[in-house]
Amino acid sequence: MIIQDVISHLENLAPLSYAEDFDNVGLLVGDKNTKLTGVLVTLDTLEPVVDEAIEKNCNLIVSFHPIIFKGLKKLTGSTYVERVVMKALKHDIAIFAIHTALDNALYGVNDMICNQLKLNNKQILIPQSGTIKKLTTYVPVDEAESLRNALFEAGAGNIGNYSNCSFNIDGTGTYKANSNANPTKGEIEKTHFEKETILTVIYPKHQEKQILDTLFNTHSYEEVAYEITTIENKNQHIGIGMIGELTNEMTEEAFLTYLKEKMNTKCVRHSTLLGKPIKKVAVLGGSGSFAIPAAKDTDADVFITADLKYHDFFSAENKLLLTDIGHYESEQYTKNGLVAYLKKKITNFAIILSTINTNPVKYF
The missing domain is CATH 3.40.1390.30 (NIF3 (NGG1p interacting factor 3)-like)
Structure with a gap:
């Protein structure tokens, strides 16, 4: 190796x-x-x-x-x-x-924290935007199925809990090949009309090379027309932080003791206790004060992170329990x-x- x-x-x-x-x-x-x-x-x-x-x-x-x-x-x-x-x-x-590549990975840092705390029903806290791409291409109708399946096999067509996603419109494409061309359909210097399918699929941006390689290797045309755009959908499998749930709710005091034990830390700094049970837990390894609003938006009972400053603790605003377990401890x-x-x-x-x-x- x-x-x-x-x-x-x-x-x-x-x-x-x-x-x-x-x-x-x-x-x-x-x-x-x-x-x-x-x-x-x-x-x-x-x-x-x-x-x-x-x-x-x-x-x-x-x-x-x-x-x-x-x-x-x-x-x-x-x-x-x-x-x-x-x-x-x-x-x-x-x-x-x-x-931070591992911070944003589905089975990365924050998943490891959730596993250490034995949390269930895990989801990304802040899904990353701008990570889903859309490929649109034009393929002869009789080749559309094979190209579509090849792109699916290469990793395209997945969004959230759905796979093999595509959009298809049939129409007519035209082109005229010059003397230097080697067309697979049509004749040199004659305008050709071809029944084509406009095929659109999505893919995660890190797979772009293999998606394009598949497109060029599978498509029969000498010149493949295609376009790539970025879509606004949040990627539910990529992003920072994570939310999960305890199997059984705990009192705040019991949870803080549990947190110290499971995360092997000698000190937990925390905001004012609210007298509410802890069930839904948000985590973000390392410096995570920027994610306090996101943790609130999920109605988490507690947010576990590190490097909180004095004024960060005020932002709990009696809506959740903020805990700082230490930078090293959160990532150890x-x-x-x-x-x-x-x-x-x-x-x-x-x-x-x-x-x-x-x-x-x-x-x-």
């Missing part, structure tokens, strides 16, 4: 095209064509993590957070970021970061989930969970 093989599995889980614009995901250090010796999975790539990779003969570090977030202008070892990159380069260790099980996923996909190489606790926040 080469490093790219691992990357391909990771991108199937969390396509990088769904990462937030501000983020820096993907292969940050190294050559994707390098032969793989082993994979070390971590939440953060720090110097001790690189040392661990060296010790365990892993030449690929899969990191949740990107070590390079802002542009590097020099490599002198004056910062921890520069030292990590320099050491990785010196020892031919590649670093891949997945961050992410590396376990990645290891479990990669072990299912790759059975002949070592997939190792880093033993380094990279939490920069200490409690006294």
Whole structure:
């Protein structure tokens, strides 16, 4: 195997095209064509993590957070970021970061939190917009069914809980081939009239290449007419945060105790207790204050996130319980989930969970 093989599995889980614009995901250090010796999975790539990779003969570090977030202008070892990159380069260790691509994945960070809390009926909290594309093309009527089915097979035609979705209108297309053309239907220098179907299908944007490859490889025309637009529908399977339900409702006090235990945190900062039972739970790993309005809109009883500021707690407005369990604590099980996923996909190489606790926040 080469490093790219691992990357391909990771991108199937969390396509990088769904990462937030501000983020820096993907292969940050190294050559994707390098032969793989082993994979070390971590939440953060720090110097001790690189040392661990060296010790365990892993030449690929899969990191949740990107070590390079802002542009590097020099490599002198004056910062921890520069030292990590320099050491990785010196020892031919590649670093891949997945961050907000995994935040926005259906089976990503927030699904892992929901599983840790044993929540049911899970849904995306903030579905991502602008991620569904629409392909319209024109195909001879007698070829429409085969092309439609090929596009479905390639991943087109799925929206929400529905599959094999398309729209079809029959009409007549015209064209005249010049002397340099090689038409499959019609004759050179004669206007041809062809019964055609206008075929429209939707697809997730990360599958665009395979959808277009299928179109060109299946369509019989030498020149395929097509157009691509973005539709406004929210993608119910891509987005940040998640909502779920406890099997049995709890009191606020019992839930806070349960939360500390399940998320292995020493401290839960929270807004004023409301004396209401907890049943519906909204979660967002990492810094999630921006999602407080969305959690309210879902009528969640509690919102679990991290990095809430003083004034954020006022925005609970007696409508739900806000809880801050800590940034590291909210994402700590992410590396376990990645290891479990990669072990299912790759059975002949070592997939190792880093033993380094990279939490920069200490409690006294």
